[in-house]
Amino acid sequence: MNRREFLTVLAAANAAGLLLPGAGLARAEAAAEAVYDAPAFGNVSLLHITDCHAQLKPIHFREPSVNLGIGGMAGRVPHLVGSRLLEHFNLKAGSREAYAYSCLDFENLAGLYGKVGGFAHLATLVKRVRANRPGALLLDGGDTWQGSGTALWTQGQDMVEAAKLLGVDIMTLHWECTYGQDRVKEIAEKDFAGKIEIVAQNIKTADFGDDVFKPYTLRDVNGVKVAVIGQAFPYTPIANPRYMVADWTFGIREEEMQATVDAARAAGAAVVVVLSHNGMDVDLKMASRVRGIDAILGGHTHDGMPAPSIVANPGGKTLVTNAGSNGKFLGVLDLQVTGGRVADFRYRLMPVFATLLPADPEMDALITRVRAPYEARLxxxxxxxxxxxxxxxxxxxxxxxxxxxxxxxxxxxxxxxxxxxxxxxxxxxxxxxxxxxxxxxxxxxxxxxxxxxxxxxxxxxxxxxxxxxxxxxxxxxxxxxxxxxxxxxxxxxxxxxxxxxxxxxxxxxxxxxxxxxxxxxxxxxxxxxxxxxxxxxxxxxxxxxxxxxxxxxxxxxxxxxxxxxxxxxxxxxx
Missing domain, CATH: 3.90.780.10 (5'-Nucleotidase, C-terminal domain)
Structure with a gap:
């Protein structure tokens, strides 16, 4: 979906009364362009969603007013809230971005800017961003199949279908495992076969320590070899019932992560990215200790961070990002890869404003279909x-x-x-x-x-x-x-x-x-x-x-x- 196609769909949505009441087409176009104008950069692009928690429809979501950092984590991202967060990222109070990233004046701004997320609106944004980024990979950080009534009643099938239609390429896991290891394997081997790849370097069999999923996958993006390493939530058998994954073990596995990075580099990867469900504090520590990771696209702690943290380590520097939750954001990491290494980057975390992004018709039809049997109860x-x-x-x-x-x-x-x-x-x-x-x-x-x-x-x-x-x-x-x-x-x-x-x-x-x-x-x-x-x-x-x-x-x-x-x-x- 190029810019002209996007504006055509926006006009149709405005005519149908689907955009912000009273905004008018010209204002809606201007606002959408200001938020979603993201010129392509470099030769490798990675799109990132995480922690959607099965929210297929647009929602309201209030960011925290308390997210304490203690000791060495005090005063640093992601432990900034309210005005301190706005000041750190140079966001104007009362703006659309302030509404997306902070708790300040939430009720008033929610009335002004409307709901966020929704897979039909996210699909429109993904198509728009991908239109000028050939070969861009869409990565899902996990916590996608759980969090709604329809996901529970279909054992995640509604989200499986939505993820395939959205065009997800690679994902890792956490709450998905609470459907049980057999259900996860069934989806991986049947529904996702040839479409979406699950990667997790830190999930092993409990008996012999074999890999349950591939530790990483190697993809060719515009002639550049890109390795995506999976890092599932390390404490799944503790935070959630152990009996649901009785034959699997997890853990942070830092040494194995280093070995996996080294193996990916030996296989020719010019870019190594970790698709993580560690939580941002864990990602920041891992980035400081493991060499050779270009970026960690993180999740689990639901931190919407407008800019990446750049972490020094013995091998160089690693970008650490976190893309919020509930389908509220799309992360876009553009890399310029030259001479077999990342030379430069651009990063945008784009809020998904349902009042600015018209619903993608195909995704909207899927959502209507999968929800239909449950609408009365819901x-x-x-x-x-x-x-x-x-x-x-x-x-x-x-x-x-x-x-x-x-x-x-x-x-x-x-x-x-x-x-x-x-x-x-x-x-x-x-x-x-x-x-x-x-x-x-x-x-x-x-x-x-x-x-x-x-x-x-x-x-x-x-x-x-x-x-x-x-x-x-x-x-x-x-x-x-x-x-x-x-x-x-x-x-x-x-x-x-x-x-x-x-x-x-x-x-x-x-x-x-x-x-x-x-x-x-x-x-x-x-x-x-x-x-x-x-x-x-x-x-x-x-x-x-x-x-x-x-x-x-x-x-x-x-x-x-x-x-x-x-x-x-x-x-x-x-």
């Missing part, structure tokens, strides 16, 4: 929200709080835990909460609600363990999620304190939590196989029942910890 209105409901943030979000409140009310529990997942869409004040919106927050293959007696000591151990996953000073020991959300219990958190001493001042109803006393704790998403055997109500049924009874949801009062030692941290919005 469209059920459960309640209406009076405040913004969102998830993203280190410690809590208003949709998380809604889930916690429902767990405590429905299970008559004193305390509730909800996982610190980073996926989940956003609702604006006055919008209905539909079953689809609820599934956007909860659609997983192990959704069981639990109710247990836990001692104060056990509760502290859980909180300390998750907190260490988030704030360990060594990125290789971080798992990339946010802090477990906590209902009922109040506590303080010192992220920079040593392990085991970050959680302090725990109280329940104003009284100190007693180490030896047991408390009634509700939760969901257990990773133990025993919990699967025990069964349990899917969390979406419990929350849906709670919402139907309430009909209207007031802005939830967030249960946030008292933070210590973080004054002035640029990962905390003022």
């Amino acid at each position: 469209g059920e209105t459960l309640a209406v929200t009076e405040g913004t409901l969102y998830r993203r943030g280190n410690f809590n979000g208003s949709f998380d709080q809604l889930i916690l409140d429902a767990l405590m009310a429905e299970k008559d529990a004193e305390i509730a835990f909800s996982p610190g997942f980073r996926w989940g869409t956003t609702l604006l004040p006055g919008q209905p909460i539909t079953m689809e919106n609820l599934l956007d927050q909860t659609a997983i293959t192990y959704p069981y609600v639990t109710l247990n007696r836990m001692t104060g000591e056990q509760i502290k151990t859980v909180l300390e363990d998750v907190c260490d996953n988030l704030f360990n000073p060594d990125p290789y020991y971080q798992q990339g999620g946010d802090m477990v959300r906590v209902g009922g219990l109040s506590y303080a958190c010192d992220p920079a304190a040593p392990a085991g001493r970050r959680i302090q001042d725990m109280t329940l109803n104003g009284q100190p939590l007693e180490a030896s006393k047991s408390y009634k704790v509700a939760g969901w998403a257990p990773v133990a196989e025993e919990a699967k055997a025990a069964g349990g109500e899917p969390v979406w049924d419990l929350v849906a029942r709670h919402l139907r009874a309430r009909k209207t949801v007031a802005p939830p009062q967030l249960n946030l910890p008292t933070l210590k030692g973080v004054d002035g941290n640029p990962g905390l919005a003022a």
Whole structure:
């Protein structure tokens, strides 16, 4: 799709009333040109999406107001939020770009600039960018098949079909594995055969340590050999149920990564790129230690970074990028390769504004078809929200709080835990909460609600363990999620304190939590196989029942910890 074709489609979309109300064709054209004018550069182009979490339709998505960097990570990307992020990347407050990248003035800007993402709109952008970039590869960083009701009910098949139509060339894995290793292999060997290649240098068989997938693939792009190495999420069997990938092992495998880079270079690769689901802090550390990587196109931590970080290492320099989440961005890395090496680059992270990008007709038809059997169930209105409901943030979000409140009310529990997942869409004040919106927050293959007696000591151990996953000073020991959300219990958190001493001042109803006393704790998403055997109500049924009874949801009062030692941290919005 060249520029003329793009503007023709834009005009048709405007005539059909599909663009921003009141914008007018001329303004829509000007805005689209300003955002999506990306002249080709060099002789190798790589397009990058990641962490789409099965969002086929346009959505709202609020970026975090809390993304703390601790120790050596304080004050550096990706741990910048709000005005500090805008200042660092020279973005104007109130602009379309500020809306895409930050949480500031979110409700007002959402009304002004509209929804983001949607695979039909993303498809239009991919075609536009590819039109003047012959041979450009489209890379998918994983977390694509999970995150919606339709993905759950079709075992990811809706997203498999969408990815093929979008033109994805290569991908790696994380949440895909929660459909089970057999389902992943079935898709790789049947649906993707000859179309999309799954690469992962760090997934091995548990018995003999053989590669489950190819560690890398070598592609010819305009006469240049390009190696794409896969790095699946290293902690999949810990963050998610081990029994789902019982025959596979994961891990960071830094030494194997170096060996894979060396092998790709020996095979003639002039460009070596890692398609990573490590999380950005892990990618930054890996880039500083592994030689010979030209770029790491990263995911997992959902950080939308407008510009790459350039990391020095013993072999030279490596670009590290992260392309956000929920289909909200398309990364475009253009490389000039001369004399068998990368001589120069250009990078753009393009927000996918549904009001500026008309829907691609073929993708739109596919989305309509795969959703059709489920529209009635998805469209059920459960309640209406009076405040913004969102998830993203280190410690809590208003949709998380809604889930916690429902767990405590429905299970008559004193305390509730909800996982610190980073996926989940956003609702604006006055919008209905539909079953689809609820599934956007909860659609997983192990959704069981639990109710247990836990001692104060056990509760502290859980909180300390998750907190260490988030704030360990060594990125290789971080798992990339946010802090477990906590209902009922109040506590303080010192992220920079040593392990085991970050959680302090725990109280329940104003009284100190007693180490030896047991408390009634509700939760969901257990990773133990025993919990699967025990069964349990899917969390979406419990929350849906709670919402139907309430009909209207007031802005939830967030249960946030008292933070210590973080004054002035640029990962905390003022």
